[in-house]
Amino acid sequence: MMHEILPEVRAFLARAQKLLIGGEHVPAASGDTFETLDPATGLALARVAAGDAEDIARAVQAARTAFPAWAALMPAERERLLHRLADLMEAHRAELAQLETLDNGKPYRVAFNVEMNVAIGQLRYYAGWPTKLTGETYAVSSPDFHVYTRREPLGVCAAITPWNYSIVMATQKIGPALACGNTLVLKPAEQTPLAALRLGELALEAGIPPGVLNVVTGLGETAGAALSRHPGVDKIAFTGSTEVGRTIAATAAATLKHVSLELGGKSPLIIWDDADLEAAAEAAVWAIFSNSGQNCVAGSRLYVHTKVYDRVLEAVVKRTRQLNVGPGLAEDSDLGPLISQAQLDRALGFVERGALEGAALRTGGHRLGGALGAGYFLEPTIFDGVADDMAVGAAEIFGPVLSVFAFEDEDDVVRRANASPFGLAAGLWTNHLARAHRMAARLRAGVVWINTYDWFDPAVPFGGVGQSGYGRELGSQVMGMYTELKSVWVKL
Numbered sequence: 001m002m003h004e005i006l007p008e009v010r011a012f013l014a015r016a017q018k019l020l021i022g023g024e025h026v027p028a029a030s031g032d033t034f035e036t037l038d039p040a041t042g043l044a045l046a047r048v049a050a051g052d053a054e055d056i057a058r059a060v061q062a063a064r065t066a067f068p069a070w071a072a073l074m075p076a077e078r079e080r081l082l083h084r085l086a087d088l089m090e091a092h093r094a095e096l097a098q099l100e101t102l103d104n105g106k107p108y109r110v111a112f113n114v115e116m117n118v119a120i121g122q123l124r125y126y127a128g129w130p131t132k133l134t135g136e137t138y139a140v141s142s143p144d145f146h147v148y149t150r151r152e153p154l155g156v157c158a159a160i161t162p163w164n165y166s167i168v169m170a171t172q173k174i175g176p177a178l179a180c181g182n183t184l185v186l187k188p189a190e191q192t193p194l195a196a197l198r199l200g201e202l203a204l205e206a207g208i209p210p211g212v213l214n215v216v217t218g219l220g221e222t223a224g225a226a227l228s229r230h231p232g233v234d235k236i237a238f239t240g241s242t243e244v245g246r247t248i249a250a251t252a253a254a255t256l257k258h259v260s261l262e263l264g265g266k267s268p269l270i271i272w273d274d275a276d277l278e279a280a281a282e283a284a285v286w287a288i289f290s291n292s293g294q295n296c297v298a299g300s301r302l303y304v305h306t307k308v309y310d311r312v313l314e315a316v317v318k319r320t321r322q323l324n325v326g327p328g329l330a331e332d333s334d335l336g337p338l339i340s341q342a343q344l345d346r347a348l349g350f351v352e353r354g355a356l357e358g359a360a361l362r363t364g365g366h367r368l369g370g371a372l373g374a375g376y377f378l379e380p381t382i383f384d385g386v387a388d389d390m391a392v393g394a395a396e397i398f399g400p401v402l403s404v405f406a407f408e409d410e411d412d413v414v415r416r417a418n419a420s421p422f423g424l425a426a427g428l429w430t431n432h433l434a435r436a437h438r439m440a441a442r443l444r445a446g447v448v449w450i451n452t453y454d455w456f457d458p459a460v461p462f463g464g465v466g467q468s469g470y471g472r473e474l475g476s477q478v479m480g481m482y483t484e485l486k487s488v489w490v491k492l
């Protein structure tokens, strides 16, 4: 059974999508447009304005103009408006989820239940913050002064987001930026511009003033690069590839913008012989294959203790073969297509290289055509017999490809898990209490999940170390990344 496309989604897709600057729908100054595709069919979904440097300059100006009034708004009023946006997201949950499914390919069930829940939850969490931001007073070593800090917004922030969770990636940056009194220019990924545009409209409908949230669609090399260069931008929050993260940090350095980077990973998942093996195998399957492996925290390196290696590998392969790959609108799809032909080619390239380098293909490895037509579908793929330095086992693939390794002891697995230049997430399956906590401390990662994987909460900090980036999102400390502290000295 296929989900019916909603009439409001059809109407949205039929419109020529413009930029959202200062509360107005405007075409790109150049008049250029680009197509966004449905990855389940490879066909065009909608035509979208291709913003470039000139449009970015207009959007930054609009955000700058809107900033003083937004920053001066009573905190309780900012809270009300952010909650109102969350209410509208709830009211338009099916519509937004369908836009995400059509633009990104992921199963509608996941977009509706998981992605929308997370996005709305984040927004509500941040909506609660404006009234809770505080400064401090200080016991300075002189009787003559009263000293305190004020927490002030940065000004104009920029968000450059990827295509794998287009709604969550947007709310994760809109929430704290706006809660702290900043205004924002959002540049969504060119593969998935639609939900962000709709979100921008809902923000206006919620009563968030024009110019507070601007959405400029366009390519990374033009619109994205212009944002990271623009002197009127005070902070850039980026999620995407390590390569582009490096470029953005270098470009932003010229004007000393604040930068936070959430980049890639090659996250290890470690299963000990004393773990609940059935639960661990099931979790390992979802750790890598959810969102078709297009997940920054994908558990793409699975280390299994030698004693239980064969048993766990067999269970993981068996469960993987039961996964249903199909269009996101089909009710029984577990996994959708990859985002693009480029991403499919990239994943297939790694599969080919893995086989050439001598890794053993245990399941998958092929594009799925036939009834699935021209969509970018790839079988979930598992290799074992992978040497630590093979590309398939070391590079971020960002597709449904798992490498399985055997390990002997704690030192061995910690050394190999930490050998990656990335350090985003790690998973650990064991019932040995001391070992669990000892290893949680030893693993080089921004998040460690023990006997679970892939849990997020807006209250819990998230981010990586090493080539996975710097800065954290979510949690209370992110408010510090969207504000400056001003120290005020008063002579008594």
Ligand code: NAI
Binding pocket: 160, 161, 162, 163, 164, 187, 188, 189, 190, 218, 219, 220, 221, 223, 224, 225, 226, 228, 239, 240, 241, 242, 244, 245, 247, 248, 262, 263, 264, 265, 295, 296, 346, 396, 397, 398
């Ligand atoms: P990307 O890093 O090129 O794109 C992410 C965002 O950055 C998009 O909005 C894009 O328009 C923008 N961008 C691209 N070039 C830019 C530039 N020079 N200046 C400013 N902004 C720029 O990621 P892409 O090409 O879509 O995917 C390539 C690889 O990146 C994937 O195979 C995966 O390994 C990794 N990736 C990681 C993500 C994560 O969540 N950690 C998300 C997306 C991709």
Ligand code: MG
Binding pocket: 220
């Ligand atoms: Mg790119």
